[in-house]
Amino acid sequence: VNIQKLDHLMNVVGELAIVRGAVAQITERLRSHPDLRYMSAELHRLSRGFERNLTELQDGILDVRMVPLGQVFDKLARVVRQTARDARKEIRLEVKGSETEVDKLIVEELSDPLMHLIRNAIDHGIEPAERRRELGKPLQGVISLTAYQKGNHVVIEVADDGAGMDPARLKKRAIERGLIDDDEAREMSRDDILGLIFVPGFSTTETVTDLSGRGVGMDVVKTNISKLGGVIDVRSELGKGTTVNITLPITLAIISALVIRVAGQTYAIPLANVQEALLLDPRGLRTVEGREVMTLRGGTLPLCRIRELFRLGDSHYEAGRSRQFVVVSQLGARRIGLVVDMLLGQQDIVIKALGKSLRSVRGFVGATDLGDQAVTLVLDTPAILEEVLASDSARRSAEALS
């Protein structure tokens, strides 16, 4: 099936949804008219029927887009056999959940990142047979590829029972590469340290082999997954193995979003990027190296005021508001709190691309019609997070120089 054609159909459905919204509004207005109450009830009944059919149509189109992950998994099984033979390692691949369905576009983009993870597991994860014998592990290494659905997301796990990663070694490497300094290294949590493998310029292999370590690192894998609206994280236990977890939205066509308002403007934030939203407690605010932060469950959460980032100015609109909210967003192991004026609620949205003329504008993945006639921009939270944290470190090094 041609995805472009399906996208077009989805656009039409989006338009129909807007019509439905308009009809619902008219129905509501008619109801307050005593003479027209009967007509309003009739119209209401009709629009409910319309809505039911529309939902079915939407589901139908989404369904056509879905393909089982088995398509990629089969390809990976061949890679494992070939790669294991080349590396002279005995490896068994265990696949679970290949019937799990994902948007066709996502499946197409998944094959490279997964291939990379599998190669990493074979090359750096699973130990050679002699070493496994010494350790008392079964001679045959196991790589498991597991997929399952979790709400509106699909989780894909790539796990190996190999050597695992050594936090101390990761830290040392990161310091050698100049990615972090000693002070930063001391303050890092275990998760932070494992997250280092996703930082550009980091590679733990001492020797570059034929299999991996060809400059295409985990940072590229992460970027590819983020582009699909997904999140990647890693757990590892020294001597026991490593598990990489990829969480992806089921479809790119329709996503759930949190609709917010700031300085009189409405924006949507993909829920896939939202951990939680909470009331901002002004008393809990601190400043660390010029960046506003708050404490969230014992951790430090850097804040970004959308009003300032987007230079929305001191609109009188909600200037008097004392209540503000923090939308906590995460990208891998890093988090940021976006400060907004109002949470308007959750809504399913269809993301549409912005024109080429806006390609250079950072911070938005696209726009969507919320059905109130005006278009709403959809925030690119991973990009905002990168931008804010990058500008912080740039400022820090500028200050260090002066």
Next chain:
Amino acid sequence: MNAKLGAPSMVPGVVRDADGKARSDDIAYEFLAFRLGAETYALPLAGVQEILKPPRITRVPRAAHEILGIVSVRGRVTTVIDLRRRLHLPESPLDKNTRVLLVEAGDEVLGVLVDAVLQVYRLYEDEVELASAVGGDMNEYVWGIGRPRAVRTLGRSTSQDRNDPNDILILLQAEPLLRR
């Protein structure tokens, strides 16, 4: 630069006869004229897809100054530029004559905000001066100057005629409107 008209890629809206042949002896260009402040500008008619009353425009933070924002035209997100800002004219509030032209600019359809849409002009070769021939510090989006004879020669030439803003059309090309 060659001032000769009619390089095929540069011919917006060549008028053709019923049999589809271009009338080579009197090539004409069709332009849609619109008003911006006191001046009359025009864009090639062939590239104008639609004329809209201004929809609600959503501002895009951190976009270029001349970009007013985005609108949805039948489900497609379209960038709207303020031609006044692009041409460095003073800004003016929208009124009942304000229109958005949907214009093909390269591989994107742009919304172009103008003060008022006037009419379609058919210009013959001798009614157009190419920007390259006029010289001066013309901007890259100005294709030429149109002097529609019909307006100039209609009736007797009076002082009133000479002051008619329709006297001169500033002919624009759509694609460079976004380039900076």
